[in-house]
Amino acid sequence: MPKIVDKKAKKAEILKAAMEVFARNGVVKTKMANIALAAGIGKGTIYEYFRSKEDIFEEAFNSVFSNMETALLEALKTVDDPEQKLKILIDVSLTCFIDSDYDFTGIIVDFWAEGVRNKDAEILKIIDLNKIYKDYRKLFSEILDEGIQKGIFKNIDTFSLSAILIAAFDGLTLQWILNRHLFDLRKVSDVLLDSLLNGIRK
Amino acid sequence: MPKIVDKKAKKAEILKAAMEVFARNGVVKTKMANIALAAGIGKGTIYEYFRSKEDIFEEAFNSVFSNMETALLEALKTVDDPEQKLKILIDVSLTCFIDSDYDFTGIIVDFWAEGVRNKDAEILKIIDLNKIYKDYRKLFSEILDEGIQKGIFKNIDTFSLSAILIAAFDGLTLQWILNRHLFDLRKVSDVLLDSLLNGIRK
Amino acid sequence: MPKIVDKKAKKAEILKAAMEVFARNGVVKTKMANIALAAGIGKGTIYEYFRSKEDIFEEAFNSVFSNMETALLEALKTVDDPEQKLKILIDVSLTCFIDSDYDFTGIIVDFWAEGVRNKDAEILKIIDLNKIYKDYRKLFSEILDEGIQKGIFKNIDTFSLSAILIAAFDGLTLQWILNRHLFDLRKVSDVLLDSLLNGIRK
Amino acid sequence: MPKIVDKKAKKAEILKAAMEVFARNGVVKTKMANIALAAGIGKGTIYEYFRSKEDIFEEAFNSVFSNMETALLEALKTVDDPEQKLKILIDVSLTCFIDSDYDFTGIIVDFWAEGVRNKDAEILKIIDLNKIYKDYRKLFSEILDEGIQKGIFKNIDTFSLSAILIAAFDGLTLQWILNRHLFDLRKVSDVLLDSLLNGIRK
DNA sequence: AATGAATGAGGCTTCATTCAT
DNA sequence: GATGAATGAAGCCTCATTCAT
Numbered sequence: 001m002p003k004i005v006d007k008k009a010k011k012a013e014i015l016k017a018a019m020e021v022f023a024r025n026g027v028v029k030t031k032m033a034n035i036a037l038a039a040g041i042g043k044g045t046i047y048e049y050f051r052s053k054e055d056i057f058e059e060a061f062n063s064v065f066s067n068m069e070t071a072l073l074e075a076l077k078t079v080d081d082p083e084q085k086l087k088i089l090i091d092v093s094l095t096c097f098i099d100s101d102y103d104f105t106g107i108i109v110d111f112w113a114e115g116v117r118n119k120d121a122e123i124l125k126i127i128d129l130n131k132i133y134k135d136y137r138k139l140f141s142e143i144l145d146e147g148i149q150k151g152i153f154k155n156i157d158t159f160s161l162s163a164i165l166i167a168a169f170d171g172l173t174l175q176w177i178l179n180r181h182l183f184d185l186r187k188v189s190d191v192l193l194d195s196l197l198n199g200i201r202k
Numbered sequence: 203m204p205k206i207v208d209k210k211a212k213k214a215e216i217l218k219a220a221m222e223v224f225a226r227n228g229v230v231k232t233k234m235a236n237i238a239l240a241a242g243i244g245k246g247t248i249y250e251y252f253r254s255k256e257d258i259f260e261e262a263f264n265s266v267f268s269n270m271e272t273a274l275l276e277a278l279k280t281v282d283d284p285e286q287k288l289k290i291l292i293d294v295s296l297t298c299f300i301d302s303d304y305d306f307t308g309i310i311v312d313f314w315a316e317g318v319r320n321k322d323a324e325i326l327k328i329i330d331l332n333k334i335y336k337d338y339r340k341l342f343s344e345i346l347d348e349g350i351q352k353g354i355f356k357n358i359d360t361f362s363l364s365a366i367l368i369a370a371f372d373g374l375t376l377q378w379i380l381n382r383h384l385f386d387l388r389k390v391s392d393v394l395l396d397s398l399l400n401g402i403r404k
Numbered sequence: 405m406p407k408i409v410d411k412k413a414k415k416a417e418i419l420k421a422a423m424e425v426f427a428r429n430g431v432v433k434t435k436m437a438n439i440a441l442a443a444g445i446g447k448g449t450i451y452e453y454f455r456s457k458e459d460i461f462e463e464a465f466n467s468v469f470s471n472m473e474t475a476l477l478e479a480l481k482t483v484d485d486p487e488q489k490l491k492i493l494i495d496v497s498l499t500c501f502i503d504s505d506y507d508f509t510g511i512i513v514d515f516w517a518e519g520v521r522n523k524d525a526e527i528l529k530i531i532d533l534n535k536i537y538k539d540y541r542k543l544f545s546e547i548l549d550e551g552i553q554k555g556i557f558k559n560i561d562t563f564s565l566s567a568i569l570i571a572a573f574d575g576l577t578l579q580w581i582l583n584r585h586l587f588d589l590r591k592v593s594d595v596l597l598d599s600l601l602n603g604i605r606k
Numbered sequence: 607m608p609k610i611v612d613k614k615a616k617k618a619e620i621l622k623a624a625m626e627v628f629a630r631n632g633v634v635k636t637k638m639a640n641i642a643l644a645a646g647i648g649k650g651t652i653y654e655y656f657r658s659k660e661d662i663f664e665e666a667f668n669s670v671f672s673n674m675e676t677a678l679l680e681a682l683k684t685v686d687d688p689e690q691k692l693k694i695l696i697d698v699s700l701t702c703f704i705d706s707d708y709d710f711t712g713i714i715v716d717f718w719a720e721g722v723r724n725k726d727a728e729i730l731k732i733i734d735l736n737k738i739y740k741d742y743r744k745l746f747s748e749i750l751d752e753g754i755q756k757g758i759f760k761n762i763d764t765f766s767l768s769a770i771l772i773a774a775f776d777g778l779t780l781q782w783i784l785n786r787h788l789f790d791l792r793k794v795s796d797v798l799l800d801s802l803l804n805g806i807r808k
Numbered sequence: 809a810a811t812g813a814a815t816g817a818g819g820c821t822t823c824a825t826t827c828a829t
Numbered sequence: 830g831a832t833g834a835a836t837g838a839a840g841c842c843t844c845a846t847t848c849a850t
Contacts, residue, residue: 044835109314109315112376116380163384175339178332238812243810521632576773610850648815649816650814
């Protein structure tokens with residue numbers, strides 16, 4: 001009988017190793033040999049679990065964002081108040097970036113770079129950053145709409161506000177990545193949300 | 203009698219060609235041959251003006267941000283009112299992104315990705331995105347401070363506000379890059395600035 | 405009590421599977437994994453019966469030609485008349501090519517290619533196409549000699565005639581492999597043999 | 607000014623080197639490194655002249671057969687008599703095989719093997735052995751038809767005869783490749799043609 | 809000064825073979 | 830005996846850089 005291996009677990013292990021290397025060196029500069037070394041396996045073994053380097057990237061990408069989405073939707077179920085929902089949305093998003101097992105903030109910028117560059121290419125179907133932002137904006141605007149319906153928020157342009165809100169958090173994260181000692185991302189984010197809520201509360 | 207060549211002009215020409223290709227294809231996917239073709243010269247000639255591909259990237263990076271800084275400082279001289287200064291700051295920044303001779307929004311994300319990744323490396327001295335953001339925040343916060351001093355603005359945390367403002371513009375630009383038909387970047391930016399000014403005006 | 409396996413039978417099974425895949429895809433393009441799959445066993449198991457891929461090829465090669473030789477010799481026993489013997493020789497040869505359980509005409513060309521290339525190498529002892537042709541020519545020329553002795557055939561150069569006869573059948577088979585709808589190999593072969601017999605009969 | 611190179615000549619040089627290695631080791635077993643070594647250039651240089659290994663194979667293939675066809679058609683112009691034409695056809699064909707600058711009999715079998723295997727694949731358009739045989743048969747049958755029309759030959763099945771004739775020469779060449787000392791290919795070929803002509807002359 | 813032909817280090821991927829179970 | 834997970838040697842190809850002209 002052959003060695004029994006939990007293929008799923010091992011694949012996840014390799015993926016984790018790959019993402020660590022991606023985060024450290026960037027996707028393009030990451031060599032299959034690096035991933036193999038990081039995963040403690042041979043180069044060839046990677047191909048037992050992934051078809052290609054691009055395949056790894058794709059799975060890493062999907063993993064990050066689907067994990068995030070799952071976490072977001074899960075967390076949203078726990079509360080009912082729109083203001084609380086917004087707070088949760090930001091909190092969970094930040095947790096994904098900051099408190100992850102390993103540091104994958106760096107990888108996100110790479111994903112951005114790759115996603116932006118490939119916005120017209122065929123990879124678009126795989127790494128469709130545009131769709132991800134669309135979904136993310138929808139998540140925000142639905143909460144804002146709900147708040148308006150419930151009479152909590154003023155009658156604001158929820159689309160623009162969602163875009164701006166997401167933009168601000170993205171941008172803050174970027175600056176924070178560059179120098180984590182400069183400010184407490186969570187606190188500044190809270191300030192941002194509070195200012196926003198102050199501005200839109202009836 | 204040797205051929206007389208304006209070395210500086212030719213170098214600038216090559217750099218411009220390089221940035222066009224960078225913008226179109228991304229830094230990593232850009233080959234020296236592409237740059238040579240775009241510049242209408244031979245591959246070897248590039249090395250008469252640049253030491254390496256990385257050297258070109260470095261100069262491109264510096265060129266973008268020093269040009270932007272020059273443009274910003276120049277424009278700021280023309281007005282006195284802090285609110286006008288903020289408006290100008292946004293306006294010129296956007297112009298750099300949107301209305302440039304050639305589209306270099308894509309290149310920016312590459313710069314981000316490269317800058318973020320190299321935050322700990324020795325290239326840091328060359329591609330020091332952290333410093334660039336620091337300078338940029340300073341530019342904003344000085345205007346905000348000026349407004350506070352002049353009694354126009356409330357007594358706000360100018361550091362955080364600068365960071366948030368820049369963040370929002372960065373993030374909006376990113377979303378806009380991904381789908382330019384989604385919104386008018388200039389208009390949404392105006393909305394953002396107006397909301398901000400409304401919130402901080404005395 | 406260890407599992408009892410008829411090693412010979414299983415080896416033959418694997419060989420058969422290998423030859424099917426060889427015939428379908430060519431020797432070089434055939435992977436050990438393909439053979440294992442076709443044989444319904446694990447990759448590792450192949451190595452319980454064969455030392456290497458080359459070993460399989462060698463056994464396949466020998467199997468084809470020794471089977472053919474056995475079949476030829478067996479069939480020759482049933483008749484006495486030289487003309488009938490020639491007819492049988494052709495008939496059985498064609499049967500080996502055409503009516504085999506599985507199509508192994510393709511594999512033959514591979515054998516040719518490999519045999520020709522290795523005519524000077526040490527594999528020569530194993531895949532000695534030259535010897536095979538020698539034996540085959542001998543088979544023909546002995547029948548022709550017998551015919552001459554019996555006064556049925558003219559006093560011809562039996563060596564050359566054997567070579568030419570075999571050559572013609574090989575070549576026809578090749579053309580037929582390339583386009584089986586072009587002609588009926590068996591009929592054209594009959595025509596060839598008839599013409600020959602007409603030419604050499606006393 | 608850069609080094610001036612006769613690209614066509616160099617490409618031909620590389621192709622020649624490649625064919626020598628193909629002939630020696632077989633197409634599949636030939637590595638780009640072997641070709642580079644044989645051509646006295648670096649591995650990378652090959653790619654300045656050929657797109658891929660397959661491209662080299664294709665050009666080699668076409669070169670062999672188009673050269674042969676050119677030589678055949680050229681030679682046929684010099685004579686008028688159908689019998690002479692057949693003699694010339696055989697003579698030039700053999701010259702291509704035997705007296706070539708370098709030994710490319712081996713490569714032919716590889717081409718056969720490759721052509722036969724790929725008879726259903728997309729390479730078919732490139733290495734269409736079937737078409738080559740068709741053309742070759744046409745060449746023969748037109749001469750035979752001409753002979754019939756001129757009243758020199760009996761009213762024979764020219765298609766089958768062409769196929770058989772080509773087959774016999776192919777097959778003889780194969781046996782001769784395996785052991786060149788066994789017989790004089792040219793003499794046996796003459797014998798074959800003479801027998802044939804004897805059989806079909808009115 | 810300018811060039812582009814030449815290169816080889818280095819990357820991705822394949823696959824025959826091994827070996828722990 | 831049987832297996833298939835693991836492997837690394839080896840192959841194809843790319844491309845930044847060099848250098849002879």
